[in-house]
Amino acid sequence: MFLTEELNRRLSEITTIHSLEELEHKTGEVHAARLPIGSLPDCTEFSIPVLVGEGSEPGPTLLLTALIHGVEIGGYDVIRRLIREEIDFKKVRGRVVAVPIVNPFALAVSNRFTPQDSADLNRVFPGSANGTLSHRIAHTLVEKIVKHADYVVDYHSCNPPSCVFTIVDAEGSAEVQEKSMGMAQAFGAITVAPSDKTQGTFSGYLSSVGKPVITPELVFSRRFDQLSSDAGVIGTLNVMKYLGMIDGQPQELLGTPPFKRGLRYTALFAKTGGFIYFSKKVTDHVEKDEVIATIRNPWGEVVEEVRAPVTGMIIAYPMAGNQALTTGDKIAYFTSDF
Ligand SMILES: [Zn+2]
Incomplete structure (x- = not known):
């Protein structure tokens, strides 16, 4: 009460x-x-x-x-x-x-x-x-x-x-x-x-x-x-x-890649539906066309090898929070030099 x-x-x-x-x-x-x-x-x-x-x-x-x-x-x-x-x-x-x-x-x-x-x-x-x-x-x-x-x-x-x-x-x-x-x-x-x-x-x-x-x-x-x-x-x-609103020295962020100027953002969308298995981790550096994951069908066979669209770093595998993919789902975000 x-x-x-x-x-x-x-x-x-x-x-x-x-x-x-x-x-x-x-x-x-x-x-x-x-x-x-x-x-x-x-x-x-x-x-x-x-x-x-x-x-x-x-x-x-x-x-x-x-x-x-x-x-x-x-x-x-x-x-x-x-x-x-x-x-x-x-x-x-x-x-x-x-x-x-x-x-x-x-x-x-x-x-x-x-x-x-x-x-x-x-x-x-x-x-x-x-x-x-x-x-x-x-x-x-x-x-x-x-x-x-x-x-x-x-x-x-x-x-x-x-x-x-x-x-x-x-x-x-x-x-x-x-x-x-x-x-x-x-x-x-x-x-x-x-x-x-x-x-x-x-x-x-x-x-x-x-x-x-x-x-x-x-x-x-x-x-x-x-x-x-x-x-x-x-x-x-x-x-x-x-912005001069408070005093003090800037503090470093922990456990996350630090700022770097001039990075391009690229999103990769799924072509094929299925279950996705990753061979690269978030924050890994990848070369363009390197395989980052494979997609398997309901019978367990590989239907697609997913390749990095750019040379850069993987910053997220968002996939709508789901490792089961539908065509058009966002697979990964990358940063790369312009
Ligand atoms: Zn949002």
């Missing part, structure tokens, strides 16, 4: 806001708020959670976002640790705005996509005020939150086996790309720049409107992973040091 009352009391203290200006900004403190989006069939209102950590001196606004994809819960843990444990806002220049659950609907059904419109929220930015639910979430985030941000870290996760890596968009002005790459270098994980443009991504939108952004890919879906959570926390504190 006590727990429920205490929980209700705490929840009632979380302010519903319609813009960040509505928050009373007490310096050195963390404010919890919710931003309404709409309502369910039973008229229950729904909102997205927002945390604002207000520094004690002027400085930039860093936006942290997680769970645009409903299974990628690692970023929630990084944000929680940063805001509730790691950062002393009395010593911060500027402020940190965090949206730990951008897509609560996809999270509720443990899916990448928004169930109401089957859309990938990370393909509809900047969204629309009159669109389906995913478009409205994107629009609310852009209009109410993003316009206050100077820099953005958007956490995602990749299924294991994978290592922590950072994606920097090849969109936006040279200045935005350079600043984003500076953030990625400060974060400290191996960093890739996709050569192809994907329409409607949050990071692509941010880059196009002049906001530097990095997308760290943590490890594991649906579960927290200590090593990548640590990397997310240390990496983000490194970014805050780089």
